[in-house]
Amino acid sequence: MAILPRTEFGNPILRKKAKTVRRAYLATDSFKALIRDMRQTMRRADGVGLAAPQIGVPLRIAIIEMRPTDTRPGIGRKGPLVIINPRILSYGARVQMDWEGCLSFRGARGKVPRALTIVVEYMNEQGEVIEEAAGGLWARIFQHEIDHLEGTVYVDRMTDMKTLMTLSEYRVRILGKKQT
Numbered sequence: 001m002a003i004l005p006r007t008e009f010g011n012p013i014l015r016k017k018a019k020t021v022r023r024a025y026l027a028t029d030s031f032k033a034l035i036r037d038m039r040q041t042m043r044r045a046d047g048v049g050l051a052a053p054q055i056g057v058p059l060r061i062a063i064i065e066m067r068p069t070d071t072r073p074g075i076g077r078k079g080p081l082v083i084i085n086p087r088i089l090s091y092g093a094r095v096q097m098d099w100e101g102c103l104s105f106r107g108a109r110g111k112v113p114r115a116l117t118i119v120v121e122y123m124n125e126q127g128e129v130i131e132e133a134a135g136g137l138w139a140r141i142f143q144h145e146i147d148h149l150e151g152t153v154y155v156d157r158m159t160d161m162k163t164l165m166t167l168s169e170y171r172v173r174i175l176g177k178k179q180t
């Protein structure tokens with residue numbers, strides 16, 4: 001297994017539309033190795049999602065996993081889930097503002113409005129097409145990662161840039177931790 005080097009904001013690959021994955025690719029060793037490495041890279045970075053362009057691979061693949069992390073201690077566990085060629089079929093009317101960070105933009109947090117609920121369609125690791133109704137943080141992670149496949153990053157979605165802050169300020173001001 002390998003921890004893959006991550007692309008960061010400013011890298012043009014994060015601004016490009018990723019390519020649709022063919023079902024036949026799912027049977028290859030290269031796909032299996034990619035998924036394994038993406039999972040490990042996401043976990044090692046304490047992230048809840050990682051899209052292939054974030055490790056320099058321009059394919060419509062992402063992995064999402066909800067679990068308590070240092071900056072989201074209270075969240076439940078769900079996944080990991082590999083999503084291939086995902087698309088959002090519909091958005092619920094309610095929009096929620098919440099904090100987001102990105103493994104491609106280290107040490108920053110900002111508030112991003114997202115649909116509270118979505119219906120999403122994707123192919124899973126086994127090549128099955130799944131339709132899923134998602135809500136809350138799970139829906140937010142889907143939207144963040146699917147944006148990456150379109151060349152969109154979370155700061156593009158921010159409506160109040162004054163909420164953008166460094167992770168150390170976020171820890172003190174939002175999580176209420178002591179200044180270090």
Ligand code: ZN
Nearest residue numbers: 101102103104
């Ligand atoms: Zn991201």
